[in-house]
Amino acid sequence: MNIYLDDNNKTHCFGCEACVQVCGKAAITMEEDQDGFRYPLIDAAKCVDCGMCRKVCPYDNMPQRHGKEKYVFGGYSLDKDIRFESTSGGAFSEIVNAYCDENYVIFGAEADGLEVFHGYITDKRDLGRFRKSKYSQSKIGTAYKDAKRFLKEGKKVLFSGTPCQIAGLKTYLDNTDQEKLLTIEVVCEGVPSPLYVRKLDKHIQRKYGAKIKSLDYRYTGKSWVAKGLWDFEQMLIKLLCVNKLNGWGGGG
Helix, strand or coil, X not given: CCCHXXXXXXXXXXXXXXXXXXXXXXXXXXXXXXXXXXXXXXXXXXXCCCCHHHHHCCCCCCCCCCCCCCCCCCCCCXXXXXXXXXXXXCHHHXXXXXXXXXXXXEEEEEEECCEEEEEEECCHHHHHHCCCCCCCCCECCCHHHHHHHHHHCCCEEEEEECHHHHHHHHHHHCCCCXXXXXXXXXXXXXXCCCHHHHHHHHHHHHHHCXXXXXXXXXXXXXXXXXXCCCCCCEEXXXXXXXXXXXXXCCEC
C-alpha cells in the first residue's frame, strides 16, 4: 500500500482530511508544510493503531467510479442575478434548486477573509455563501461527519467539493446509506496552496498599510452592454481599514 501515513510521500496524499475525521482518538491533525499545503500528522501518544485512517484513505481505496455510460452537457442559469453572482454560469445554483426541494442540507466551500473552509446551509436562500470560485485549499473541518449525521437522519445531502474531497467523503461514509446523497465535483487542475494568498496579504499591507478583508477571485465586473462580463479574469480585493484606498482596493 502507498499511503502517506506510512511513507510520508506527499504524492500519496490528496489532503482530503478523511483520516482526521475518522480518528476516534483525535490523534491526527493537518499540518502545513513549507509550501503551505496541509498533510496529516499522527500523534503517536494518542494513536491506538486501529487502522481506520488507512481504511478511509482514498489513495489506495478509491471509491467506485461511474461505468462506461457517461453523459456530457453544458448549460447556464436563466436567472441573470444568479449568473452575475456566480463564476461559471450559475449551474451549481440550478442543480441545488432541482435537487433540494425539502428536508435538505447543502455543503460547499465558503470564504471568510483569507480563509476558505467547508460549511453547510439548510436554506437555499443562503446559497450565496457557496457561489464564486475560491482558488485556495479549503479546510474540510467536520463536513464529512456532519454529512453522515444528516444522511442518517434521512435528509437529502448535496455536497460540493473537489474530486479529492468527494473521494474522501465517499470512503468516510463507507457503508452509510448514500441513496439521498448527491455530490458535485469541481473540475480542477490541482488545488493551490493558501500560502500565496497570505503572501499577497503581506504585500498589500506593505503597499497600502491595510489587511485584506475579502477576495473575489474572479470578479465579474461591470460591462456597459450587460450586467457582468462574459470573460473575466480579474481579482477584486477589499481592505479592512481606511488608509490610502479609503477602505477598499481592487486589482486585476
